[in-house]
Amino acid sequence: xxxxxxxxxxxxxxxxxxxxxxxxxxxxxxxxxxxxxxxxxxxxxxxxxxxxxxxxxxxxxxxxxxxxxxxxxxxxxxxxxxxxxxxxxxxxxxxxxxxxxxxxxxxxxxxxxxxxxxxxxxxxxxxxxxxxxxxxxxxx
Amino acid sequence: xxxxxxxxxxxxxxxxxxxxxxxxxxxxxxxxxxxxxxxxxxxxxxxxxxxxxxxxxxxxxxxxxxxxxxxxxxxxxxxxxxxxxxxxxxxxxxxxxxxxxxxxxxxxxxxxxxxxxxxxxxxxxxxxxxxxxxxxxxxxxxxxxxxxxxxxxxxxxxxxxxxxxxxxxxxxxxxxxxxxxxxxxxxxxxxxxxxxxxxxxxxxxxxxxxxxxxxxxxxxxxxxxxxxxxxxxxxxxxxxxxxxxxxxxxxxxxxxxxxxxxxxxxxxxxxxxxxxxxxxxxxxxxxxxxxxxxxxxxxxxxxxxxxxxxxxxxxxxxxxxxxxxxxxxxxxxxxxxxxxxxxxxxxxxxxxxxxxxxxxxxxxxxxxxxxxxxxxxxxxxxxxxxxxxxxxxxxxxxxxxxxxxxxxxxxxxxxxxxxxxxxxxxxxxxxxxxxxxxxxxxxxxxxxxxxxxxxxxxxxxxxxxxxxxxxxxxxxxxxxxxxxxxxxxxxxxxxxxxxxxxxxxxxxxxxxxxxxxxxxxxxxxxxxxxxxxxxxxxxxxxxxxxxxxxxxxxxxxxxxxxxxxxxxxxxxxxxxxxxxxxxxxxxxxxxxxxxxxxxxxxxxxxxxxxxxxxxxxxxxxxxxxxxx
Numbered sequence: 020x021x022x023x024x025x026x027x028x029x030x031x032x033x034x035x036x037x038x039x040x041x042x043x044x045x046x047x048x049x050x051x052x053x054x055x056x057x058x059x060x061x062x063x064x065x066x067x068x069x070x071x072x073x074x075x076x077x078x079x080x081x082x083x084x085x086x087x088x089x090x091x092x093x094x095x096x097x098x099x100x101x102x103x104x105x106x107x108x109x110x111x112x113x114x115x116x117x118x119x120x121x122x123x124x125x126x127x128x129x130x131x132x133x134x135x136x137x138x139x140x141x142x143x144x145x146x147x148x149x150x151x152x153x154x155x156x157x158x159x
Numbered sequence: 160x161x162x163x164x165x166x167x168x169x170x171x172x173x174x175x176x177x178x179x180x181x182x183x184x185x186x187x188x189x190x191x192x193x194x195x196x197x198x199x200x201x202x203x204x205x206x207x208x209x210x211x212x213x214x215x216x217x218x219x220x221x222x223x224x225x226x227x228x229x230x231x232x233x234x235x236x237x238x239x240x241x242x243x244x245x246x247x248x249x250x251x252x253x254x255x256x257x258x259x260x261x262x263x264x265x266x267x268x269x270x271x272x273x274x275x276x277x278x279x280x281x282x283x284x285x286x287x288x289x290x291x292x293x294x295x296x297x298x299x300x301x302x303x304x305x306x307x308x309x310x311x312x313x314x315x316x317x318x319x320x321x322x323x324x325x326x327x328x329x330x331x332x333x334x335x336x337x338x339x340x341x342x343x344x345x346x347x348x349x350x351x352x353x354x355x356x357x358x359x360x361x362x363x364x365x366x367x368x369x370x371x372x373x374x375x376x377x378x379x380x381x382x383x384x385x386x387x388x389x390x391x392x393x394x395x396x397x398x399x400x401x402x403x404x405x406x407x408x409x410x411x412x413x414x415x416x417x418x419x420x421x422x423x424x425x426x427x428x429x430x431x432x433x434x435x436x437x438x439x440x441x442x443x444x445x446x447x448x449x450x451x452x453x454x455x456x457x458x459x460x461x462x463x464x465x466x467x468x469x470x471x472x473x474x475x476x477x478x479x480x481x482x483x484x485x486x487x488x489x490x491x492x493x494x495x496x497x498x499x500x501x502x503x504x505x506x507x508x509x510x511x512x513x514x515x516x517x518x519x520x521x522x523x524x525x526x527x528x529x530x531x532x533x534x535x536x537x538x539x540x541x542x543x544x545x546x547x548x549x550x551x552x553x554x555x556x557x558x559x560x561x562x563x564x565x566x567x568x569x570x571x572x573x574x575x576x577x578x579x580x581x582x583x584x585x586x587x588x589x590x591x592x593x594x595x596x597x598x599x600x601x602x603x604x605x606x607x608x609x610x611x612x613x614x615x616x617x618x619x620x621x622x623x624x625x626x627x628x629x630x631x632x633x634x635x636x637x638x639x640x641x642x643x644x645x646x647x648x649x650x651x652x653x654x655x656x657x658x659x660x661x662x663x664x665x666x667x668x669x670x671x672x673x674x675x676x677x678x679x680x681x682x683x684x685x686x687x688x689x690x691x692x693x694x695x696x697x698x699x700x701x702x703x704x705x706x707x708x709x710x711x712x713x714x715x716x717x718x719x720x721x722x723x724x725x726x727x728x729x730x731x732x733x734x735x736x737x738x739x740x741x742x743x744x745x746x747x748x749x750x751x752x753x754x755x756x757x758x759x760x761x762x763x764x765x766x767x768x769x770x771x772x773x774x775x776x777x778x779x780x781x782x783x784x785x786x787x
Binding site: 040042054056057058059100101102103104106107110112116118119123125127146147148149150 | 226227228229254257283284308309356357358369372373376380387390391429435436437438439440441442443445
C-alpha cells in the first residue's frame, strides 16, 4: 500500500523535498508520483501539501497541517539505550546521540539535535526497539 | 514463517536470480554464517581458486538483523578462505545488514567477474550493476562519501583492489577484516555494494519480541561486562587482564607479558585519547572508541589492534597504534593478520633472514609500510601474502604465528591452552572467536579455570564454539554472549573463593559436559535470559520452536558444515596445528606452559563425534540432519 498524488498536484516539489525516504519523484511544475515500494505512509507529504493533492492508502484526502503543528519526537531518557536505531534510520539527520555529560560518561541518549530538520515522519518512533520515542506536537 | 529471500548475481553474464530458502533449510540452518556455509558447500565445486571467476561470495544476514534486537547489526560474508584454503566467514557491524533487508533481501550471492570496475546498487529490490571506474583507487572513507549517507554500504579499499590476502570489507567504519573478503571482491572487480529500501523486517510475534528485547537490554546494561567495562574501556579493556595472566603476546609471541602494557591499556586509552564511546546500530553495549587521528574524529583501536601493534611489536605508543588502525581501515585491511605478519617480518630481520625495514620497538614507520602493503609496493608485496607465505619462502616456520594460514589474534595460548586448542581447531584458521574464545574463561575474564590444565578444555571449547557459532549465525554480536558469565562473579571479584570454585568446577565437570552433548537438543528444552537469550529472540522473530538446546545444536550443525567444507578442500587433522613456538617451547620455567595439542585433540574429536582424521562421522552428520 502507498499514498497517491492526484491531478491536483501543481509540481511545487515540496513533498519531494520533505519525503524522508525519497519516495516522491517528479519535476518542477509537473505532477509528482509516489513510488509504491518505497512509501512508508508516514503522511509527511499530505501534511505539507496545501493543494490537498495527496490521498492516503485508504483513499482519504490528506489535509494540510501548519508546520508548527507537526509532531516531533520526544525521547524518554529512562528508556533509551542509545542504540542508535533512530539515528541511523533518520534520513533528515535530525537526531544524534548526545555528547557525554562528562569525561567517561557512558550513559548517553538519543536527542533531537536539529528540530528544524525534523519533518515529523515518525520513523524514529516506529523503529525504536524500546518504545522510548513518542511523537508529540511541540515535542523535542 | 517468513522465509529468507536471496539474490544471486552472476557478474560475468549479469544474470540475476531471486530465490527463497526453503522451509526445511531455513529451520535447520537459520541464516548468517551457518546457512552460508551450507550454501557454499552445496553450490561450489571442490578445489576452486578463491580468486577465480568461479569463486562465490555470500553476503547475508541472520534473522535478528534489522529487528532492533540488541547488537543485531552484524552481517556475514562467507567465501573460500584466501589464507587457509578452507572456509571463510567474516562479519562486522555497520548498517549494511539492516539496509540489505530493508532493500528486500536477506542475502546476496556473487559469482563470476565484472568486466570493468563496478559497484552493485540494490534499491527497493531492484538490482543494478554500475560502472565504478571513477571510484576505483579510492580509500574506504572517500568511496563511502560518494553515496548517500543513509544507504547501507560495503566497500573495499586499495588493499582489496590489489588483492592483499588479508584485505577486508568495510561498512561505515566497521571492518569485516578476516580471511580476505576484500580481495575476493577486488578479484571480481566489485568496489562497493550499496543498498537502500524501506521494507520492514517481518517478525513472527512483535509484541513478545519487544518485551523480550526490553528485558534483555536492561540485563545487558546491568551486567558489569556489557554494561560497564566494554562501554568504558572497549575491548582494549582486556589488555591489563591478559598481561596480568601472561596471555598478552609480546615480541611476536615470544613472551606473554609486556612491561609497558599499562601505557596501552583500555584504561589509559580512555583517560588520554578517548573522545567518546559509540556503538553499531541497534547496540546498547557501545564498545566502539572514538579518537583523534590527523585531527579527525575516527574509530579507535580494538584490543586485537592494541595487542598486535603494541606489545607484540614491543611498542607502547598509543598515538601510533591509533594511526595504524586508521590507515589499515582506510586501506581496507585486517589489523590482526597485518599485525601478525609485520611482527613476523620483524623477527625475520632480527634473525638476519630477511629485511623488510621493520624492527621490534620501532613503529614510527609502520603507518607508511601499511600503505605500501596495501598497494603491494616493491618488497612489501610479499608482506601482503601473510605469515604462512613468508615462512614458506624464508623459513623460520616456528615463528610464523598462524593456524592453517590465518594469523592468531592477540591471546598468547601457552598461558591459555584451551584458547590454543580453539585456534588450532577453528574452521577459519587462527581465530579467537571461531575458536571458542576460551581465553575468556582462562586468562581475561573474571572466571579463571586453570589456564595450563588440559583436562576439560576440549569439552569447554566445543561448548563455546557451538554457542558462538549459533549467536553469529543468528545475526548477533558475540559480545552479547559475555552475559553468560553471571554478574555476581564480577561483583565478588576474581579472587573470591566462590569465583575460584566456579573456575575449578568448570574444568572438573568435563565428563558431565561430554555426556550433555549426546543429549543436546533435549537437555535444555527452555529459554533463559541467563544462558542464551538469543534463542528466545530467534523464536519470536522466526516462529521456529527454538529452545536453548536447539540453539546450541544449531551452532554444532554450523560448525560441522564448515568442517565438512574444509575437509572437502583437503584440510584434515594434520592442519589442526599451531607453530612450534607454541606447542614445543614453554613460555616460562613451568614446563606445562605450552599448548599440548597432542593431549587435547583426540578428546576434542571424540566429543565432537569426529573421526581421527578430523572429519565429521556419518553418525554425527545423521544426528545433525545436515544432508537429510
